Amino acid sequence: MEKKFKWSLFLVSVLLGCMLTVQFSTVRNQSKLQATKSTDAVQLSADLIQAKERRLFLYSEIANLNNQIENYKNKKGDTEELLKEMADELEKVKMQAGASDVQGNGLIIKITEEPGAAEIFSPEEQEINGLLLGHALYSTVNYLSGNGAQAISINGHRITSLSSIRSVSATNLQVNMRMIYTDKIEIRAIGNIEQMKVGILGNELPVDYAGIGKHLEMVEVKDGSLLVPKYDETVSYEYAKPEGDNGL
Amino acid sequence: MIWIPMIGLALGVFIGLAFDLRISLQYSSYLSIAILAALDTVFGGIRASLEKSFDSSVFISGFFFNTLLAALLAFIGVQLGVDLYLAAVFAFGVRLFNNIATIRRLMVNRSRTQAGK
Numbered sequence: 290m291e292k293k294f295k296w297s298l299f300l301v302s303v304l305l306g307c308m309l310t311v312q313f314s315t316v317r318n319q320s321k322l323q324a325t326k327s328t329d330a331v332q333l334s335a336d337l338i339q340a341k342e343r344r345l346f347l348y349s350e351i352a353n354l355n356n357q358i359e360n361y362k363n364k365k366g367d368t369e370e371l372l373k374e375m376a377d378e379l380e381k382v383k384m385q386a387g388a389s390d391v392q393g394n395g396l397i398i399k400i401t402e403e404p405g406a407a408e409i410f411s412p413e414e415q416e417i418n419g420l421l422l423g424h425a426l427y428s429t430v431n432y433l434s435g436n437g438a439q440a441i442s443i444n445g446h447r448i449t450s451l452s453s454i455r456s457v458s459a460t461n462l463q464v465n466m467r468m469i470y471t472d473k474i475e476i477r478a479i480g481n482i483e484q485m486k487v488g489i490l491g492n493e494l495p496v497d498y499a500g501i502g503k504h505l506e507m508v509e510v511k512d513g514s515l516l517v518p519k520y521d522e523t524v525s526y527e528y529a530k531p532e533g534d535n536g537l
Numbered sequence: 538m539i540w541i542p543m544i545g546l547a548l549g550v551f552i553g554l555a556f557d558l559r560i561s562l563q564y565s566s567y568l569s570i571a572i573l574a575a576l577d578t579v580f581g582g583i584r585a586s587l588e589k590s591f592d593s594s595v596f597i598s599g600f601f602f603n604t605l606l607a608a609l610l611a612f613i614g615v616q617l618g619v620d621l622y623l624a625a626v627f628a629f630g631v632r633l634f635n636n637i638a639t640i641r642r643l644m645v646n647r648s649r650t651q652a653g654k
Contacts, residue, residue: 293593294586295541301582301600302542305575306549311558312572315565 387449387520391440395479395515396486397508398429402472406502418501419459422471425497426462427454429476429489436488438480440517444469447520465522477517482509542579566615567608570625574607575600577629580636587643603629 357378361371383389403409410418430448433441441448446464448454456462462471478485486507489495495505560568578600585591607625614621 294582294591294596297593297596298541298579298582298586299545301575301579301597302545303549303552304600305572305579306546306551307553307558308549308568308572308575309546310550310553311560312565312568314553314557314559315562315568318559319562319565 383519387440387447389519390516391479391519392516393439393479393513394482394511395438395440395477395517396433396482396489397510397515398476398478398489399506399508400426400474400476400498401504401506403499403502403504410502415502416459418503419462419471420456421501422503423454423456423462425494425501425503426464426474426476428492428497429494430454432488432492432494433476433478433480433485436481437484438478440477440479442477442517444475445518447518449520451520451522451524465520477515479515479517482511542583566622567611570607570611570622570629571604573626573629573633574603577633577636578603580633580640584636584639584643587640587647 360374380389384391407415426443430441430443443454443464446452446467446469448464452465454462454464457468460471462469486509489505489507498505578596581599582591582596585596607622607629610625611622
């Protein structure tokens, strides 16, 4: 009986082992499949949302272009008016891109040397301050843009999407790759004056400038005479190309 | 004696892995119930052996019958829309724990008897 028992127990255990392995393999494979499926689902839903947004964007673009075509068609008899319309459109685009001078109400922010800064800060600290000035200017432009500034220039250099502000060294601060005079910096910003002032004062930028030995002063221009010059650098697109039919 | 099911299990696992056996996902729930029934039978067999009442025919027939019955019960439950497999899980689960408890007691008693001698 003992021998029979051993053999039957052995056979049954072999079968049980087989069954367990089959079940483990199947369940493990199933969880892998489920993980892949859920990833796919997340990816697909994200793609779907993007595609929907793109469709809405394209619809609005089609509507705009149809309107433009209608305008041109309506004015096709009058070539002069058509040209004027196209010139206006071009001017609008140039203004938005920063390729033309703009004028309006806004703020002039003057950043000058804090009186007595030379005595307060050691030569090493002054060197660090010079390096930090670029970052402070960058923050200022950022806060102005975030508070409704529609056109900004620093010492006559227009800030656009291609602009750069960087401290190359303590005495070499560059805006749009051009070295600027750091003893007297003038930032011009056209936009909602009150909102921009809130952006500057609310983020305690005068305190930040005082920390690096600079004095910030704001002058409001409300008669619409504030001029922000155009971006005067040559733009050459080597890598970025206009989107084609296949791109977004 | 414990090494017999261990070797058998290891051999079964080896065969399963070597042949990379898999079943369709829809049948995996039936197999899980069948495994429970098989475990119950194996522990029942070990218990019967310790109680000196082991019958090979009962053991083998019990293994296949219980396994198939459990899977069949689960299948019928799916067809009827009732979770009948829960009945199998409950019944075999309780029996499994009872068998394991009895085996433990019997082994403890046996070791005590041997220590007494």
